[in-house]
Amino acid sequence: MKDVSVATRLDRLPITRMHLMAVLVVGLGIFFDLYEVFLAGTVSTALKDDFQVGEDQLKPLLASAFVGAFIGAVVMSRIADRLGRRRAFYLTLAVYSVFSVLAAFSPNVEMLIVCRFLAGLGIGGELPLCDAYLSDLLPARHRGRLIGWAYTVGFCGVPLAGFLALGIVPHTYLGVDGWRWMFLIGGLGAALCWVLRRGLPESPRWLEAVGRHEEADRVVRIFEESAHRNTAGAASPVVPAAEATATAPEKAPLRQLVQPPWRSRSVMLVIFQILQVFGYYGFGTLAPLVLAGKGYDIVHSLTFSALSFVGYPIGSLLSVFVIERIERKTLIMLSAFGMLAFGLGFGYAHNTAMIVVFGFCYTLVSNLFSNAYHVYQGELFPTRLRATGAGGAYSLSRLASAVMPYVLLPLLLNHGPDAVFVFIACAMAAVIVTIGLLGPRTTGRSLEELTAPGLATAPGAGVPVDAAAGEPKGGTW
Numbered sequence: 001m002k003d004v005s006v007a008t009r010l011d012r013l014p015i016t017r018m019h020l021m022a023v024l025v026v027g028l029g030i031f032f033d034l035y036e037v038f039l040a041g042t043v044s045t046a047l048k049d050d051f052q053v054g055e056d057q058l059k060p061l062l063a064s065a066f067v068g069a070f071i072g073a074v075v076m077s078r079i080a081d082r083l084g085r086r087r088a089f090y091l092t093l094a095v096y097s098v099f100s101v102l103a104a105f106s107p108n109v110e111m112l113i114v115c116r117f118l119a120g121l122g123i124g125g126e127l128p129l130c131d132a133y134l135s136d137l138l139p140a141r142h143r144g145r146l147i148g149w150a151y152t153v154g155f156c157g158v159p160l161a162g163f164l165a166l167g168i169v170p171h172t173y174l175g176v177d178g179w180r181w182m183f184l185i186g187g188l189g190a191a192l193c194w195v196l197r198r199g200l201p202e203s204p205r206w207l208e209a210v211g212r213h214e215e216a217d218r219v220v221r222i223f224e225e226s227a228h229r230n231t232a233g234a235a236s237p238v239v240p241a242a243e244a245t246a247t248a249p250e251k252a253p254l255r256q257l258v259q260p261p262w263r264s265r266s267v268m269l270v271i272f273q274i275l276q277v278f279g280y281y282g283f284g285t286l287a288p289l290v291l292a293g294k295g296y297d298i299v300h301s302l303t304f305s306a307l308s309f310v311g312y313p314i315g316s317l318l319s320v321f322v323i324e325r326i327e328r329k330t331l332i333m334l335s336a337f338g339m340l341a342f343g344l345g346f347g348y349a350h351n352t353a354m355i356v357v358f359g360f361c362y363t364l365v366s367n368l369f370s371n372a373y374h375v376y377q378g379e380l381f382p383t384r385l386r387a388t389g390a391g392g393a394y395s396l397s398r399l400a401s402a403v404m405p406y407v408l409l410p411l412l413l414n415h416g417p418d419a420v421f422v423f424i425a426c427a428m429a430a431v432i433v434t435i436g437l438l439g440p441r442t443t444g445r446s447l448e449e450l451t452a453p454g455l456a457t458a459p460g461a462g463v464p465v466d467a468a469a470g471e472p473k474g475g476t477w
Contacts, residue, residue, distance in 0.1 A: 006208040006216045009224070011140045016226040018201075022137055023150045025196050026130050029093060030154025032190045034125040034312075036065070036100060036119065036371040037281070039182055057109050060407040064113045065374030066281075068120020068442055069398035076125020077132075077391020081384055085133045085203045086127060088387070093194040096122030100187030104180040109119050122190075124398050127374065128391035135378035135386065137202035140446040144323040151371045152316040158363075171449045205447070209383040256380070257389055260437045266389065268438035273397035275434070276373070278427040279339045280304045281401045281408045282408055282420070283346075287359065290347070290417045308359030310385045315367030323372060328379075329439040331372040340428040347421025382451040 014020075072092070078090035096119050103115035134147050164185070168178035204223075207216035257266045287308060323331065339362060346358035381389035411419045442450055 004399045027150035027153030031157040035157035059405045063402040064116040065120035066401035068117040069124030072124025073395030077387040080387035089419045092122045092125045097190035104183035128394045131378035132362035132387035136205040148320040155312040155316040158312040159309040175274045270395035273393045274400045311360040311363030315364035319371040328376045335369035340425045343421045345419045
């Protein structure tokens with residue numbers, strides 16, 4: 001019988017309860033990560049009153065978590081490739097949880113900025129690590145859809161942050177200011193996720209890549225046994241564990257990311273990540289301040305923001321049904337154009353209903369965009385460089401997010417909301433061009449096909465071809 005690798009065995013599996021549990025547990029971690037990312041914007045108006053935060057302090061407050069996330073994304077992603085996905089998972093959530101709880105007890109704005117920075121160390125590594133782990137674990141034909149489900153669970157944290165801020169921030173409970181409860185809820189929730197993640201298996205692809213073949217085989221056997229218990233309705237045959245074969249450990253020096261065949265993908269992802277944050281995080285972070293700039297008080301601005309934030313989980317849910325039907329890079333480009341158009345509408349709107357409608361539509365398409373690119377960045381590099389490649393580029397998005405308040409706040413204060421969204425529209429237009437020119441097609445392909453050096457360097461790399469028909473497959477676009 002022909003030898004079959006761990007990767008092939010994983011891709012031939014039907015979806016099992018273990019796959020679904022991994023998606024749920026990872027999704028809960030994303031939930032509290034995104035809750036924390038959008039927290040500063042939702043409580044910033046309250047901090048102006050409590051700590052008398054002025055413009056000079058508001059900028060580092062909004063930027064601090066992103067600066068920490070820049071460092072965290074680089075360090076945690078490399079740990080994930082060197083020491084394993086599970087160890088990195090424990091570290092990201094532990095760091096975030098501890099310092100988010102400490103932020104709740106900050107006596108002044110300076111302490112809050114420090115805690116936000118340190119919590120950011122954990123936040124930074126979370127999303128690229130989730131992308132790498134789920135990409136490693138999930139069968140190729142279901143990868144995009146199930147990662148979309150994980151992010152749908154995660155993005156429920158964004159409207160939760162908005163509505164909790166609306167209900168909690170203006171009040172005091174048990175003698176504690178409402179905004180402090182917001183940080184406490186996030187930190188304790190992350191601690192609960194830390195406990196749940198102890199049940200996750202290590203990535204079999206990573207184990208095989210570092211030469212730990214027996215452990216990789218053992219993990220895959222568990223998935224195969226789970227599949228055998230639910231063979232009725234399985235979409236494809238399960239490969240017997242006895243057919244597994246050992247492969248040589250991969251070598252993965254960092255310089256490979258800036259050498260062919262991975263250099264073009266690295267360059268594309270770096271440009272993309274620097275630009276996309278102005279559209280994605282720019283709206284979520286500054287929406288309450290933009291509304292305040294339009295003359296709305298704290299209650300109204302938080303209400304409009306919370307209603308707009310409902311679009312995040314709905315857009316994420318919508319991605320589940322289209323992410324395997326539309327080529328990944330095409331979906332990214334189309335949703336980026338939607339963000340461009342709805343952002344301009346939100347910036348120029350002065351009617352209450354139109355503000356809410358444009359805000360909702362913006363967040364909805366932004367999560368089609370977000371889910372597509374999170375799946376996409378997890379497909380571009382080989383196993384031993386997957387977390388590092390995605391995390392390294394993603395770290396620049398966090399650094400750009402830290403710079404963002406210093407660019408967008410002066411635009412807002414000096415030129416108004418219109419100028420902010422014109423700037424965001426230009427950034428999203430550049431994103432569309434970058435992905436269109438440099439991005440490979442990935443939908444429906446195994447990770448091993450997408451990261452084969454010959455395919456990565458070939459013209460039209462990553463375009464799946466149906467051998468029988470001689471035409472592209474894996475998406476209608």
